[in-house]
Amino acid sequence: MAEADERTVGETATKPGFLGLSDVSISEDIPVEGEITVPMASHSQDEDYSTLDEPVKETIIRDLKAVGKKFVHVMYPKKSNALLRDWDLWGPLVLCVSLALMLQGGSADSKEDGGPQFAEVFVIIWFGAVVITLNSKLLGGTISFFQSLCVLGYCVLPLTVAMLVCRLVLLAGMGPINFLIRLIVVIAMFVWSTLASTAFLADSQPPNRKALAVYPIFLFYFVISWMILTFTPH
Amino acid sequence: MASPVAPAGGTRNGASPEWGGFEENIQGGGSAVIDMENMDDTSGSSFEDMGELHQRLREEEVDADAAAAEEEDGEFLGMKGFKGQLSRQVADQMWQAGKRQASKAFSLYANIDILRPYFDVEPAQVRSRLLESMIPVKMVNFPQKIAGELYGPLMLVFTLVAILLHGMKTSDTIIREGTLMGTAIGTCFGYWLGVSSFIYFLAYLCNSQITMLQMLALLGYGLFGHCIVLFVTYNIHLHALFYLFWLLVGGLSTLRMVAVLVSRTVGPTQRLLLCGTLATLHMLFLLYLHFAYHKVVEGILDTLEGPNIPPIQRVPRDIPVAGLPIAVLNATAKVVALTLQPH
Structure with a gap:
């Protein structure tokens, strides 16, 4: 009897132990299942920014703001990743088209027309950007194709401004002073473009090869600025 | 089955x-x-x-x-x-x-x-190779080393394109840029790739030790002299200066290539054939680049002066055209008058 009691006591003594173990294993302190709702909670906040049911106007304004912010970044080239982080090709497209339209001379038929045609400017800008990008990739740059295109396209902005100034100055008529103003403006904007794109792109290159990656960029903007400087409307 | x-x-x-x-x-x-x-x-x-x-x-x-x-x-x-x-x-x-x-x-x-391996260079290497491309080494018995690298040649070709464009634009005449830009790109890349392939083919015939990559690098760096000469002479229009530069700078870069090729070829006839062809092509290309665009400029000058003459030629041609309706009108008036007369 006593043995039996002892056994029962022993059983009761061991039972709590097992119970305790099972309690520990399923206890709520250590969640084995994992809280699936925890990451969802943070997602629910993102759903407020869903762009599916917002008005089109807001979408356009938001995109325009993003483009405008990148324009500002180009005009004040700081060590920032905004141009690289979320790239887009809208800004480059707008800049390229406006530059090509302003560089467009008279009609294609007239012999005196010295201005390059729209398609030529367009092709030069995009082809040049692609060549620079491929070159930087070949040199071992850690930048994606479209990021580089985005930066190079946005950095045409100073040159587009230079083109605008040149057209305004050319309205006053031709002359040596006129040419000097255009020369200074174009050179300043050319340096600006090159420095801005270098500031954004140089970090992606191996430090010992920055000069090799910068040289084609310099050449690219040099050709574009040369086209702008020699532009004369008829 | x-x-x-x-x-x-x-x-x-x-x-x-x-x-x-x-x-x-x-x-x-x-x-x-x-x-x-x-x-x-x-x-x-x-x-x-x-x-x-x-x-x-x-x-x-x-x-x-x-x-x-x-x-x-x-x-x-x-x-x-x-x-x-x-x-x-x-x-x-x-x-x-x-x-x-x-x-x-x-x-x-x-x-x-x-x-990617062909673009594996340092700026210092590129600089030294650019300088070496102007220094002919007189070492014939042992094959000279050629760096198999494409960054320098490619950039030199693009630079040459930009310089050609610059040369076209600095000329006083207005040039239709697009076609000439296409011409510039086509000329430079065509020369680089075409002549490299041709010389490689000749080298294969003459049994000289050179690969296509080495040929591309050699000819590409050889364009450095062209870049210098054209950049200077497009800005300073002096024929004597051009000829001096042509012989000196162009000659040096050509000599460098010839020396390398000679060191890698066996047999006098083969050497003469290979190096003669390369030297002729390279020097003539520089002449062509300098004078062809002058010719283009002159041609465009002619066409620009053209509009002064055509009006004189066009006057007699215009008269019958302008006179025709009057004649027709006169004829129809006469016919109308004749038909109206009986009434």
């Missing part, structure tokens, strides 16, 4: 024909492995399968085989053959198009990785 499988296929042949046709429709453009599977399914009519094989090999025999199949199994198999042919053609076309696209995209990325 299909006879070992025939019994197994024969047992389910009663239910299989539609499935066989269906499978063939799907797998029309597949590989040989899938063909074997198809054969298994339709092995009841092994004659037709042989016809299918022939169809794949020689398409002109399709009709005969289909006729043979019809003889055996009637209308359905003929229809099936037609369907299979059609689907095979469509699938073939789609597969070809897809393959072309994929291989194009793949080859682009593959090429980037393949080309």
